[in-house]
Amino acid sequence: MSNRSDIIAIEAVSEVAAADSEDDSFFHRSPSVVEAWQRQDRDSVPVLRRSDSMDGNWSPAVRDLHMLSLSFLFVFLAYGAIQNLESSLHVTDGLGSTSLALLYLSLTISSLGSPFMVMWLGSKNAILFGLSGYWAFIAANIFPSWYTMIPASVFLGFTASILWVAEGTYLTFAAKSHAAACNITEATAIGTFNGQFWGVFASNQVVGNLISLALLQFEKATPGTVQLFIVFLGSMTVGTVFALLLRPHGQILKFGPPLLRSDSVNSAIYNRSFVKSTFALLFEKKMLLLILLLVYTGLQQAFIWGDFTRDIITPAFGVSWVGGVMAIYGAADAIGSLVAGKYSTGLVSIAIITCAGAITQALVLMIFFCKQEYMAGWTDYMLLAGLAIAWGVGDATFNTQISALLGILYPNDTEAAFAQWKIWQSAATSAAFFASTHIDLATRLLSLLGVLVASIAAFLVVVLRPDRTHWLKS
Template identity: 30%
Template sequence: MGKKRKQDLEGVCNGASDFSDLTMTRKASFTSDSSTKITTTLSTNHLVTNTCNALSPTDQELQAVPLDGNTHADSHGVKTSSPSPDEVSSIKRHIIINLLIQSFGFLLLFTAYQSLQNLQSSINRARGLGLTSLAVLYGTLIPAGPFLAPVAMRYFGLKWTITGSMVTYVIFSLANYWAEFYTIIPASVLIGVGAACLWAANGAYLTRLATRYASVTGQDKAATISMFFGIFFGIFQTSQIWGNLISSLVLQQGAEEQGAPSTANISSCGAANCPGGSAGNLVIPPYNLRVTLISIYLACGVLAVIIMALFADREAGKGVFSCGKTSKPRGGKGDDGQAHGDEEDEEETPADCQHLCERFLSAWRFMFREKRMMLLIPLIMYGTMEQALNVAIFTQAFVSCTLGIHWIGWVMICFGVCDAISALLVGRLRKWVPRQVLFGTAAVLNLALMIEMLTVKPHPDLTALFFVHAGLWGVADGIWQTQINSLYGVLFPGQQEVAFPMDGFWGAVGYTISFAYGGYLCADVKIVILLVLLVVSMATYGAVEVMEKKRSKEDGETAEEKTE
């Protein structure tokens, strides 16, 4: 067989993922002729390898993890006896270690970034620089999500895609030393590209880890994916705690000179807050405190990059990007020492530029072909816009306007604690509680809290209410983030390479819209917009569940007919 086909076959034989649920394998047909069977098998393996090529795990993982829970394969794809308990324990430990490295790397990185993001609308309020930078950041994510993320994963591997993307977050921290349009805006564009690749690679990698873990342990794959995302977001969301604790302790030094918050200017706070209006009790901290704060965040980002570069499993890149075409020599002998004809070995490697366009188009074809993905768009956008409301509106119009900027950190710590606990619990509860119930709980919580924001007037005497609001919003956010991300692994098995970039695309659209109109609309209008989107997203998500239930029923009936 040719070199390319042999490599493809070996890639699948050494692979760790369970490909039994891929559409292409279900549709593969076999004839009675034995030679045709072999050819069809090679073709199917070639398709499987191409589908998951951008998501391929490390060499160590490929050799260590069995194909399923009962058998494993040697280097030639021959199934042997079940692995021993010690081997299973070693495989499980290896997977968990990679999950923890991933989680703590993101924890350090977003300890810096999320806290800076929470403060952007306050410390960079002048000329609307903070909201503009966030709008540019997430606006860059729109084309970068489906266009660059799949290609980056293919050519650099998951580890180096994640590590390189983390560097862009460090650059954003550096730009905040000199908060001007000519520094913050270019850094926002750069981090937008990095964020698109970072979250697409992270979602794909976590899904693969969970799939392998379920294969080894024999657990339900959907529940395991939800559990892994729950563990990740449970650790990740504590970044809100540590980052905001740092900001609170640093900014508290400047607040001691200001005294207690005044009630004289709070009439413009809360839902009544509008761009260009009174800032209430918001006072921008002195420059020396900002330098101290940013320096601490910069150190956290650098440490995150070092952890991922040194301790995450090594993944080889996929070669140098070029726009030329290369072709294999015709005829000759393959790696197996056998001669082959011109027809078999005349395989041309597509140009990288052409491949880039193909990846982009495949993501869009996937979305339009999958009605369920299209129906999930409002839910994806809501999952980011509810975060944007919390970051840009609640922190600035409610907390800093009423209590002062130094209170943002303390209130957001409460949000982070509840968010992390919620993500961890939801990941575990998913084994017993249907995801429909979890989504419904988050929707009811957000609906009640938005009504409270529209009707209750903020006041320094109601400080406890800010903490209760942030805590309950964190509970809902923990549900949204774990369940929306795990939904792709359940609804689109084997297609995460295009599903997660599309999630990044529409999530970025939601963020961009939120921050773009943030500098023009009053807080009450923004809250009403999000409330309407919540109702729409729950309706479309309900339609997805109905379609999935019908599809599962049809698959069950087909399997029963075949058995009969």
């Protein structure tokens, strides 16, 4: 590779290195990488080189993608299955629903400061810290009471806010590194990485819910439930090991001047600047238009995790069959994520794929509004399975395309952008769980449909007219 190509390769990933450091202290944005190249020995500056064996398909960042995906698969096959059962297992005084509502309320509040925590800890350490709350929540379910579930739910909300901002940051930076190494566009790499991650992630619903189906179907007694939680703690252990194997981005792209360990004045200035930029994104015009869609993603998750499992599946088939139907939902979500990510190459494709998912979920909502009661027969079971598949496809499009969109629109504010998603998504989920015991199902369905239509309209303004709409520019 020529010297000029080396410089171009480093310039392409300069923001990645500046945005994520695994050191245990605060850091500042590094100056131009070209300047660093000129003032330092070239051998001391790592360069993402493309070898003939890469051929545009492989780079070290792909390994990071696989480790991250497997970690989240094993962690969330445990948590996802328990979350689906939460409102059905702990029905006394609404303990299950209240726990989930407080969890997402805590996540909402904590998301305001989660970007700062991710920048402080570094994305890998933030992921590891974020997993601790899931351990506590699953352990609390072994001895469910108001004294165990409520504190565990609040703590999980705090750690989950950090985990998901760290995930979005880590994945976006890995995709950009891959794009630079393999000479492909960042939009393509981000879309592909998000598709593969969410495809593997969504398959947790298949494995976890099949495990819960088997144990709850054939072990009806209480010990069967305890056994289920013990099995899931083992899965959490495997997922944590994969997270430990992640490479810090600072290890991959570490250059620039030393971290400001002793310069407390400059560190304080940087910290205030970062916090200011995080809150400023709350009022950024493109983000304001996207808020409704971010809210809808939270509402649609609350519907499938709560209303669908508690008010539709359980009355017709019993709690043991929640796992079976949700496994089908998870399979559709996983396949849909892989397909959506493969064809996500820019703003136009993101708009088309997201609209297809929105139309799919709108049809499901209208069917549920027309038919809200189901019988314990194979005809209704097949219908519910089909609706679960359609909902999973819609969920896949929202997860993959919003992740890709935020990475494209906010390359310099990745942590803050993903924090905004978790703030609005978790706030909507929390509100939906709180309201589910006070509002009838028909009203909830119509409200969900109305938010979906309005959110897609605002979303299209952002993705289809980003240059012509001058007032969107911040």
